Amino acid sequence: MRAGVAPRPLVRGPALTRAVVVLGGAGALLLVALVAGIGLGSVTVAPDDVLRVLAHRLLGIGASSGVSPSTETIIVDLRLPRVLGAMVVGAGLACAGTVFQAILRNPMADPYIIGTAAGASLGATVGIVLPLLVPALAIGAGSSVLGLGAVQLLAFAGGVATVALVIGVARSGGRLPSVTLLLTGYAVSSLLAAGVALLMFASGRALAAIFSWLMGSLAAVGWLDLAIAGPIVLAVFVVLFARWRSLNLLLLGDGPAANLGLDVGREKLRLTMLATLSTSAAVAISGTIGFVGLVVPHLLRLAAGPDHRLLLPASAVLGAALLVLADLGARLAGGIPVGVVTALVGAPFFLFLLRRSRRVVSTMPA
Amino acid sequence: MTRVAEIAGLHVSYDADGARRNVLRGLDFEVSEGELVALLGPNGSGKTTLLRAIVGTVPRDAGRVSLFGRDIATWNRMELARRVAVLPQSLVLPDGFRVAEIVEMGRAPHATRWFGSSDADAAAVERALADADALDLAERHADELSGGERQRVLVAMALAQEPELLLLDEPTLHLDIAHQAALLASVAHLRARRGLTVIAVLHDLNLAAAHAPRLAVLGGGRIVADGPPESVMRPDLIRDLFGVAVDEARTADGRRFLVPRASPIANEPSPRRGGMTG
Amino acid sequence: MTPRRPSILLTGLLLLLSACAPAPATSPLASTSAEPSASIGASPSSAPTAAAAYPLTLTDDAGREVTLDVAPARIVSLAPSNTEIVCALASCDLLVGITDFDDFPAEVIEIDKVVTMAQVDVEAVVAAEPDLVLAAGNELTPTSVIDQLAELGLPVLTLYPESLDEVYADVQLIGAAIDRTDEATGLVDEMRGRVEAVAEAVDGLDRPRTFYEVSVFEGTIYTAGEGSFLASLIETAGGEPIVGDTLSTSIEIEDLVAADPELILLGDASYDPTITAETVAARPGWDAMTAVRDGNVVVVTDDLVITRPGPRIVDGLEALARAIHPDAVSG
Numbered sequence: 001m002r003a004g005v006a007p008r009p010l011v012r013g014p015a016l017t018r019a020v021v022v023l024g025g026a027g028a029l030l031l032v033a034l035v036a037g038i039g040l041g042s043v044t045v046a047p048d049d050v051l052r053v054l055a056h057r058l059l060g061i062g063a064s065s066g067v068s069p070s071t072e073t074i075i076v077d078l079r080l081p082r083v084l085g086a087m088v089v090g091a092g093l094a095c096a097g098t099v100f101q102a103i104l105r106n107p108m109a110d111p112y113i114i115g116t117a118a119g120a121s122l123g124a125t126v127g128i129v130l131p132l133l134v135p136a137l138a139i140g141a142g143s144s145v146l147g148l149g150a151v152q153l154l155a156f157a158g159g160v161a162t163v164a165l166v167i168g169v170a171r172s173g174g175r176l177p178s179v180t181l182l183l184t185g186y187a188v189s190s191l192l193a194a195g196v197a198l199l200m201f202a203s204g205r206a207l208a209a210i211f212s213w214l215m216g217s218l219a220a221v222g223w224l225d226l227a228i229a230g231p232i233v234l235a236v237f238v239v240l241f242a243r244w245r246s247l248n249l250l251l252l253g254d255g256p257a258a259n260l261g262l263d264v265g266r267e268k269l270r271l272t273m274l275a276t277l278s279t280s281a282a283v284a285i286s287g288t289i290g291f292v293g294l295v296v297p298h299l300l301r302l303a304a305g306p307d308h309r310l311l312l313p314a315s316a317v318l319g320a321a322l323l324v325l326a327d328l329g330a331r332l333a334g335g336i337p338v339g340v341v342t343a344l345v346g347a348p349f350f351l352f353l354l355r356r357s358r359r360v361v362s363t364m365p366a
Numbered sequence: 367m368t369r370v371a372e373i374a375g376l377h378v379s380y381d382a383d384g385a386r387r388n389v390l391r392g393l394d395f396e397v398s399e400g401e402l403v404a405l406l407g408p409n410g411s412g413k414t415t416l417l418r419a420i421v422g423t424v425p426r427d428a429g430r431v432s433l434f435g436r437d438i439a440t441w442n443r444m445e446l447a448r449r450v451a452v453l454p455q456s457l458v459l460p461d462g463f464r465v466a467e468i469v470e471m472g473r474a475p476h477a478t479r480w481f482g483s484s485d486a487d488a489a490a491v492e493r494a495l496a497d498a499d500a501l502d503l504a505e506r507h508a509d510e511l512s513g514g515e516r517q518r519v520l521v522a523m524a525l526a527q528e529p530e531l532l533l534l535d536e537p538t539l540h541l542d543i544a545h546q547a548a549l550l551a552s553v554a555h556l557r558a559r560r561g562l563t564v565i566a567v568l569h570d571l572n573l574a575a576a577h578a579p580r581l582a583v584l585g586g587g588r589i590v591a592d593g594p595p596e597s598v599m600r601p602d603l604i605r606d607l608f609g610v611a612v613d614e615a616r617t618a619d620g621r622r623f624l625v626p627r628a629s630p631i632a633n634e635p636s637p638r639r640g641g642m643t644g
Numbered sequence: 645m646t647p648r649r650p651s652i653l654l655t656g657l658l659l660l661l662s663a664c665a666p667a668p669a670t671s672p673l674a675s676t677s678a679e680p681s682a683s684i685g686a687s688p689s690s691a692p693t694a695a696a697a698y699p700l701t702l703t704d705d706a707g708r709e710v711t712l713d714v715a716p717a718r719i720v721s722l723a724p725s726n727t728e729i730v731c732a733l734a735s736c737d738l739l740v741g742i743t744d745f746d747d748f749p750a751e752v753i754e755i756d757k758v759v760t761m762a763q764v765d766v767e768a769v770v771a772a773e774p775d776l777v778l779a780a781g782n783e784l785t786p787t788s789v790i791d792q793l794a795e796l797g798l799p800v801l802t803l804y805p806e807s808l809d810e811v812y813a814d815v816q817l818i819g820a821a822i823d824r825t826d827e828a829t830g831l832v833d834e835m836r837g838r839v840e841a842v843a844e845a846v847d848g849l850d851r852p853r854t855f856y857e858v859s860v861f862e863g864t865i866y867t868a869g870e871g872s873f874l875a876s877l878i879e880t881a882g883g884e885p886i887v888g889d890t891l892s893t894s895i896e897i898e899d900l901v902a903a904d905p906e907l908i909l910l911g912d913a914s915y916d917p918t919i920t921a922e923t924v925a926a927r928p929g930w931d932a933m934t935a936v937r938d939g940n941v942v943v944v945t946d947d948l949v950i951t952r953p954g955p956r957i958v959d960g961l962e963a964l965a966r967a968i969h970p971d972a973v974s975g
Contacts, residue, residue: 041767042765042767042768042771043767043768043771068773069773070770070771070772070773071771073770073796074767074770074771077795077796078766078767078770078792078796079767132891133891149788201892202891202892203891203892204891204892204893205782205783205784206783208762208783208786209783209786209787212786219766219788219789219792220788220789220791220792222792222795242480245474245477248471249471249474251460252459252460252468252471253454253456253458255452255454256452256454258423258443259421259447259450259451259452259454260447260471260472260474260475260527261443261444261446261447261448261474261475262443262474263443301462305462305463306460306461306462306463307463307467309481331767334760334761334763335760335763335764335765336763
C-alpha cells in the first residue's frame with residue numbers, strides 16, 4: 001500500500017474543518033439566541049438598547065442606560081438571569097445526555113434515565129408540600145436557606161441521592177453493567193414517581209406549583225441559583241472533557257475498553273456521578289425539562305461524529321442555544337412551561353431525524 | 367527462552383445456578399516467547415477462562431499466574447494493556463468513526479498527549495494498519511465494513527497497542543472459511559514480523575492444526591494434551607475428550623485432518639431429538 | 645428584527661464578559677425596605693397631603709413586612725378579590741394591571757392584564773411600573789413570583805383571608821396602604837352590619853346539614869374543606885356544613901352519604917348548565933340522601949361571590965342564607 005498514508009487523527013485535515021464548522025455553527029446560534037432571548041418578550045428591546053443597558057449596568061460604561069427604568073429592570077434583573085439560566089441548564093443537560101448515552105450505550109438514554117428526574121421531582125415535591133402539611137416547617141415567607149429555596153436544595157439532593165442508591169444496587173463486584181444500571185434506574189424511578197403522585201394527591205393548592213415544577217420552567221431562576229448551578233455545570237464539563245478518551249473507549253464495549261487499560265467499572269461510576277451532578281444542578285434550578293438531553297447528542301452525532309472531543313463541547317453549546325430559544329418560545333407563547341416547548345418541538349424533530357437517517361440509531365454502538 | 371506466561375496449579379471456579387462450578391482444577395501451563403499456541407477443548411472446558419486468568423480479569427481460587435516473570439496481581443491495567451492485546455470474538459465496531467480513528471484507540475495505553483496524538487502514535491497506527499493489511503480501509507467508516515474487513519480492523523487495533531503478547535478469544539467464530547484461514551495466516555505472519563507471542567483459543571481442530579505449531583487441549587479443568595499437532599491430534603484423545611469418534615484423513619500434499627464419524631446426538635434415543643424444532 | 649452584524653458581535657462579546665464579571669449581587673432595585681430608587685414606581689407628583697402617614701410599614705397575611713414610602717399611585721392586582729377591594733375603596737383609577745379573571749366592577753375590563761390563565765407575567769408587572777402589588781396567598785400567586793417581585797424592589801402585599809374577620813382586616817390593610825382608611829372603615833362597618841343582620845335572622849333556627857358542591861370531577865367531589873372560609877360562611881348563614889378534607893377539599897361519596905345532607909347547594913351550577921337538581925338526583929347513590937329524597941337540591945347562581953373573598957363576600961353570605969333559610973331571610 002502507499003507509504004506515508006498517515007491516518008489523520010482528529011485534529012488535522014478535514015476533521016478540523018468539521019470541528020470548526022460544528023462549533024462555529026452552534027456558537028453562532030447561541031449568540032443569536034442570546035440576543036433574541038434578551039431582546040424579545042412581553043417588552044421588545046432592540047439589540048442596541050440591550051447592548052447599552054448591559055454596558056451601563058455591568059461594565060459601568062455610559063452615564064445612563066438610555067431606556068426606561070422598568071425596561072432596564074426587565075433586561076438585567078429578569079431576562080439576563082433567565083437567559084443565562086437557560087444556557088447553564090441546556091448545556092448541563094446536553095452534556096449529561098451525551099455522557100449517559102456513552103456509558104449506557106443506549107440511544108434512548110437521557111440525563112434522567114437512571115433516576116435523577118424521579119429523585120429530584122420527589123425532593124422538590126416534598127419541598128413544596130411539606131410546609132403546607134406541617135406549617136411549622138414554613139420558615140417564613142420564601143422559605144430560603146441562604147437564599148436558595150428548600151425546593152432547589154431538596155431537588156438537588158434528591159437527584160444525587162437517588163443515583164447513588166441506584167448505583168449501589170446495580171453495582172456488583174466492582175463492575176457496573178449497563179443493563180443492570182438501566183433497569184435498576186427504571187425500577188427506582190417508578191417507585192419514586194409513585195411517591196410524587198401520592199404527594200400530588202395530598203397537595204391541594206400546591207398542585208399547580210408541583211405541576212409547574214415538573215414541567216420545567218426558567219421563570220424563577222435568580223442570580224444566586226446561577227452562582228451555584230453555573231460553576232457546577234462548568235466544572236463538570238471541564239472534567240468530562242478531560243476524560244474524552246474514556247468516553248470514546250467505552251464505545252468499544254466494556255471488554256475491549258478494559259483490555260485497553262481502562263478501569264471500566266470505576267470509570268463508569270465516576271462518569272455517572274459527574275453527569276448526575278450536572279443534571280441535578282440543572283434540574284434544581286429549572287425543574288425537569290425534557291428532550292434537550294436526549295436529542296442534542298443525537299443531532300450532533302450526525303453532524304460531528306461520535307468522538308467526544310468534539311461531541312461534548314458541541315453538545316454543551318448547542319444545548320445552551322436550544323434551551324434559550326425554547327425558553328423564548330415559552331415566553332412568547334404566554335408563559336407556558338419550557339418543558340412543554342421542548343417536548344412539542346423535540347419529539348417531532350426527533351421522529352423526523354429517525355426517518356431521515358438510519359444512522360441516528362446505528363450511530364450508537366450496539 | 368523467556369517465559370511469557372507461567373501458570374501453576376491454577377484453580378478457578380464460579381457460581382452458576384446456585385452451585386459452585388469448578389472450571390479449572392490445578393492447571394499448569396507455560397508459554398515461551400515467540401510461541402504460537404492454540405488452546406482447544408470442548409465447550410465449557412475453560413479455554414476463555416484460562417485466557418482471562420492470564421490477564422487477571424478472573425479471580426483465582428488457588429495457584430500462581432505469572433506474566434513476563436511477574437505475578438499477575440502486581441500488574442496494573444495500563445501496564446498490561448501496553449504489553450498484552452486481546453482480539454475479541456465480537457466484530458462489532460462503534461459506528462461513525464473512521465477506521466483510522468478506531469485503530470488509534472488502540473494507542474490508548476501508550477498515549478502521552480492528552481488531547482491529540484503524537485507522531486509516534488500516528489506512525490504506530492500506520493504500521494498497524496499496514497501489518498493488518500487494512501491500509502486501504504483507513505478512511506472508511508466502520509459501519510460500512512464487511513465482517514472480514516472488521517476483523518482486519520480489529521487486528522490493526524490490537525497491533526496498534528504494540529503488544530508483546532497477543533491473545534485471541536475465538537476470533538474465527540463469525541468468519542467464513544476464507545477469512546478464518548486468512549486471519550490465522552496473518553497472525554502467524556505477524557508473529558514472525560513483530561516478534562509476538564500468540565495464544566489463540568480456537569474451536570476448530572483442523573484449523574488449529576494447520577496454523578499452530580503447538581496445540582494445548584483442555585479437559586476436566588486441566589491441560590490433557592500439549593504439543594505439536596501430530597502428537598495431539600489423535601483420534602483416541604479426541605474421542606475421549608469431545609465424545610465424538612473421528613477418522614484421520616490426509617490431503618494430497620500430506621496434511622492431516624480429522625473428520626467426525628457421526629454426530630453423537632444421532633445415537634441418542636428419540637425423545638431428545640423429538641424435542642428439537644426444525 | 646434583523647440585528648446588525650456589529651451589534652451581534654459586540655453583544656456577544658459583552659455577554660461573554662458579563663458572564664465572567666461578578667454577577668451584580670443585588671440590583672439597585674432589589675431592597676424591599678429601602679426606598680425605591682428613582683426608577684420604577686414612585687411618581688414624585690403624588691406626594692400625599694397627609695404626609696405623616698408615609699413612609700408606612702405594613703405586615704401582610706404572609707407575615708412579610710412591607711414598607712411604602714409614598715401613597716401608591718400605580719397598583720397591580722394579582723387576584724380578582726384584591727381588584728374588587730381597591731375599587732370598593734374608590735381607587736379603581738389607580739389600577740394599572742389586573743388578571744384576566746377580574747370582572748367586577750365593569751370598568752376594570754379595559755385595564756392591562758398582567759396575569760393570564762393564572763400565569764403571572766413578571767415582565768408585564770414590571771413594565772407597568774407599579775408602586776404596589778397586591779398578591780394572593782396560598783400559592784394562588786406562586787411564592788416564587790412573590791419572591792421575585794420583592795427582590796426587584798416592588799412592594800408586594802400578600803392577601804389571603806380565610807374568614808370574614810380576615811376579609812375586614814385585609815380591607816383595612818389595603819385601605820391603609822393606599823391612604824383610604826376612612827373608606828375602608830366605612831366599607832367594613834357596612835359589611836359587618838349586613839353580616840350581623842344575617843346572623844340575627846337565622847339565630848335560633850334549626851341548622852340543616854348543608855352540603856355545598858364546589859365541583860365534581862372524574863368522580864372526586866369537592867366541597868368546603870374542614871375549617872375553610874366557605875364552611876364558616878355556611879355556618880354564619882345558619883347551616884351546618886358537611887365538610888371535606890382540609891387540604892384536598894374533597895369528600896368521599898360514602899362519607900357524604902353517611903353525613904346525609906338535608907340541603908344540597910349546587911355551587912357549580914353557576915357556570916355549568918348541566919348541573920341541575922334532576923341530574924344530581926340521578927347520580928348513583930345520591931338518592932340515599934335526605935336532601936335528594938326531599939327535593940332540597942338548590943341551584944346556586946352566586947358561586948362567584950360566595951367564593952371570592954372580597955367586598956362582595958357579604959352578597960355571597962346573604963345568598964347562602966337565602967338558600968338555607970328562604971323563609972327567614974329575604975332577598
